[in-house]
């Protein structure tokens with residue numbers, strides 16, 4: 001058994017693990033990141049597209065924000081369409097000057113990977129059988145296999161940044177953790193295509209045929225989604241069928257203006273809300289999707305991972321540099337307070353904009369009225385906007 005040691009062992013090299021690793025590294029705190037997949041696989045993932053200002057600031061603080069500012073698209077608003085009508089939500093006007101940055105998670109991950117390799121942080125890819133050990137003591141460690149060799153990494157803390165299906169949350173005794181879950185009766189079928197976006201801002205479409213979303217990755221690369229059945233398969237959807245259905249869910253002038261083309265990525269994501277409490281178990285901390293999942297309707301998943309990282313980084317920096325554990329002891333409570341507000345917002349946006357199969361007529365009327373009231377009311381649009389740009393850390 002090969003034995004290594006570090007101060008913080010991070011499990012997972014997604015946005016959570018890479019961002020936390022870089023912030024700690026920049027503060028002079030040693031880390032080792034263990035990633036189950038290959039670097040190519042990590043960089044091939046297509047996921048989020050909208051960054052809150054808090055996430056933008058953290059990427060700047062990590063030293064990985066240059067390309068985001070060069071290539072990202074600042075957005076001051078987005079639209080909600082309802083059958084044939086379209087309404088702009090003026091984020092900047094409603095929030096006193098705030099906005100969001102449209103910049104793909106794939107690019108965020110690449111920027112963090114590149115910066116870590118430039119600044120010398122250790123990341124071990126294709127680490128198998130990663131398991132947190134003895135995290136109920138002050139001497140935890142992590143075991144894994146690297147190229148078939150057993151490795152033990154002694155550390156002071158373990159950051160479980162290994163996503164919803166990772167090993168970290170699974171290693172916590174069931175009696176020590178409470179979980180809350182809602183699975184939605186539909187999914188999102190998403191495509192990427194190198195065609196100009198139909199609009200310079202995002203369009204969230206509520207329609208009797210189902211939800212749709214018009215997003216983008218750049219002025220020449222579009223990201224589109226349509227609500228699909230939970231048991232749908234991408235094989236059942238040709239590009240032509242996708243484009244036809246997407247157009248049917250948009251206002252006529254938008255559908256008319258849409259430029260279509262061959263997709264080069266097509267996937268179906270299930271929608272669920274999930275929270276695990278607490279987010280700390282002795283020397284093990286759960287971060288990002290390892291602790292919570294939100295439906296992508298509110299564009300919160302990646303951004304919640306960023307605010308978790310902010311709280312944990314503050315706690316670990318105080319511990320190692322000032323021998324003060326106050327912020328570390330407060331991590332779970334601080335993170336969960338913001339997590340639940342984002343879970344609520346994502347549930348609210350999803351419930352308001354999607355069509356639920358077999359929905360009772362009264363409930364369908366409530367959904368329709370929630371959207372109508374939101375679009376009519378300055379107070380409701382302000383609440384929507386302040387959540388969309390991101391609540392304070």
Ligand code: FAS
Pocket residue numbers: 011012013014015016017034035036037042046047048049050105127130161162163164165166167168268269287288289290296299300301302303305
């Ligand atoms: P991640 O899941 O990104 O990263 C976890 C990492 O840990 C992965 O690299 C994984 O390989 C690794 N890992 C797992 N198990 C391991 C183990 N045992 N040992 C070592 N490593 C292990 N959010 C949005 O805001 N908007 C969206 O549109 C959106 N779309 C999404 C679509 C899909 C299909 C999915 C799955 C998620 C989507 N999300 C979206 C949410 C997503 O962006 C997450 O919030 C974000 O990736 C969270 O980052 P991490 O917490 O780092 O988890």
Ligand code: PHB
Pocket residue numbers: 047048049050202215216223296297298299300
């Ligand atoms: C995306 O561009 O992938 C995206 C944007 C906003 C969302 C979800 C996904 O709410």
